[in-house]
Amino acid sequence: MNHRAPRCVSVAVLSLLVGTLACGGDGSEEAPNSGEPVEDPYGGEEPTTAVTLPFEDPTPMPTPVPAPLPEQVVPATGPAQLVLLHTHELLRSEERYVEQLLSALRRASITLERTPVGDRAAMLEGWLTETDPARRAQLALGPARGSARALLVLRISAPVDRRAQGVTAFGVIAGEPARERLWAQGDLPADAHAALAALLGEGSQP
Amino acid sequence: MSCGHLASRARILVLRLSALVALLGALVLPTALLVPMPARAGARDLEVLFVRLDDGSDAAATACAGAVRGALSRAFGGEVHLMSIPRDVLLTRLGASSLDGFVGWPRERFSGALSGRSAAGLDALVMLDCQPALQRLDLVVFAGTGALPSAEAQRLSVRHTEITPAVARFAGSVASMWQTEGFSP
Numbered sequence: 001m002n003h004r005a006p007r008c009v010s011v012a013v014l015s016l017l018v019g020t021l022a023c024g025g026d027g028s029e030e031a032p033n034s035g036e037p038v039e040d041p042y043g044g045e046e047p048t049t050a051v052t053l054p055f056e057d058p059t060p061m062p063t064p065v066p067a068p069l070p071e072q073v074v075p076a077t078g079p080a081q082l083v084l085l086h087t088h089e090l091l092r093s094e095e096r097y098v099e100q101l102l103s104a105l106r107r108a109s110i111t112l113e114r115t116p117v118g119d120r121a122a123m124l125e126g127w128l129t130e131t132d133p134a135r136r137a138q139l140a141l142g143p144a145r146g147s148a149r150a151l152l153v154l155r156i157s158a159p160v161d162r163r164a165q166g167v168t169a170f171g172v173i174a175g176e177p178a179r180e181r182l183w184a185q186g187d188l189p190a191d192a193h194a195a196l197a198a199l200l201g202e203g204s205q206p
Numbered sequence: 207m208s209c210g211h212l213a214s215r216a217r218i219l220v221l222r223l224s225a226l227v228a229l230l231g232a233l234v235l236p237t238a239l240l241v242p243m244p245a246r247a248g249a250r251d252l253e254v255l256f257v258r259l260d261d262g263s264d265a266a267a268t269a270c271a272g273a274v275r276g277a278l279s280r281a282f283g284g285e286v287h288l289m290s291i292p293r294d295v296l297l298t299r300l301g302a303s304s305l306d307g308f309v310g311w312p313r314e315r316f317s318g319a320l321s322g323r324s325a326a327g328l329d330a331l332v333m334l335d336c337q338p339a340l341q342r343l344d345l346v347v348f349a350g351t352g353a354l355p356s357a358e359a360q361r362l363s364v365r366h367t368e369i370t371p372a373v374a375r376f377a378g379s380v381a382s383m384w385q386t387e388g389f390s391p
Contacts, residue, residue: 025269062367131309131310131311131312131361132307132308132310133307133309134307134310136233136281137365143342175366179365179366180363180365181290181364181365182362182363182364182365182367183361183362183363183365184359184361184362185360185362185364186347186384187360187383187384189379189380189384191379191382192379192383193375195379196376197372198370198372198373198375198376199367199373199376205261
């Protein structure tokens with residue numbers, strides 16, 4: 001027994017030495033655990049900070065759920081756009097109507113770029129369908145507006161009994177931040193096309 | 207007088223008469239097309255009720271309401287019989303104490319103004335709240351086939367925008383067409 005005790009002590013001392021060497025260093029290679037701020041690769045405003053507790057359990061931690069990314073701010077410098085919401089193939093009369101609208105606005109010095117709605121359809125339809133102005137004010141319209149200075153949206157409803165329904169809702173999103181300027185449920189009569197320039201003006205010119 | 211002579215005089219008379227008829231036609235037809243015809247049997251005015259919802263204290267709001275009201279009375283091809291009632295009368299008919307957010311109200315909340323004696327004979331109800339100081343304009347027009355009891359709401363809101371005369375003209379232009387929705391003289 002007297003011979004074994006010193007051996008145990010030496011093994012313990014060796015283990016301590018090896019452990020110290022293995023865990024040594026200044027920790028500079030482990031930035032995520034150093035308590036330093038970590039830069040958000042998506043350019044978020046609030047940098048995330050990882051903190052290591054002094055007596056942390058060495059077992060691997062579950063991957064933390066990332067915080068929701070802030071809305072990507074796209075500078076609204078692109079040309080003003082016209083987007084059409086429809087679920088049917090446009091009739092010739094409806095195409096003519098759109099061309100007449102664009103022409104009337106061009107004569108009023110407003111040029112709109114006709115753009116496919118893409119993945120914004122549901123968002124814009126939801127906005128046009130919501131009748132409560134207070135609820136509409138809560139909607140984030142930035143992604144729907146995209147990079148256009150101003151966005152004119154027309155909903156052209158599908159014909160009923162072969163009769164064209166024409167425009168049944170329309171609106172304008174413009175400004176910085178993107179906000180509703182005009183919202184309507186009803187027809188946009190041809191007589192009002194040129195006058196619409198008053199609501200597209202500031203946000204549509206280069 | 208020979209028969210030949212008589213025939214030639216008759217021919218000249220016919221020619222003169224034809225020329226006169228042609229001249230009258232040329233003068234009367236364009237006039238008939240340009241000048242509005244008096245009321246025909248069955249024809250009637252568009253009966254519109256206009257309600258201004260601001261409190262009337264702001265001169266800019268008054269100008270805005272005037273522009274929209276003017277567009278309502280001018281635009282229809284026929285005659286518009288445009289009547290107005292004060293905001294308080296509308297509140298009484300609706301049984302409401304406030305019209306805040308009226309542009310988003312469901313149709314049922316307007317039923318007091320869309321049916322009954324007060325709505326009889328009306329083709330359209332136009333409600334306008336123009337607030338240039340708040341950069342805001344709200345408009346609701348009820349019109350449709352079968353007049354007010356079956357009319358659907360047409361709604362327009364302008365937000366975060368200076369209410370210039372041009373914006374008021376746009377609202378008036380839209381409202382003047384909306385008021386004729388489903389109208390048959």
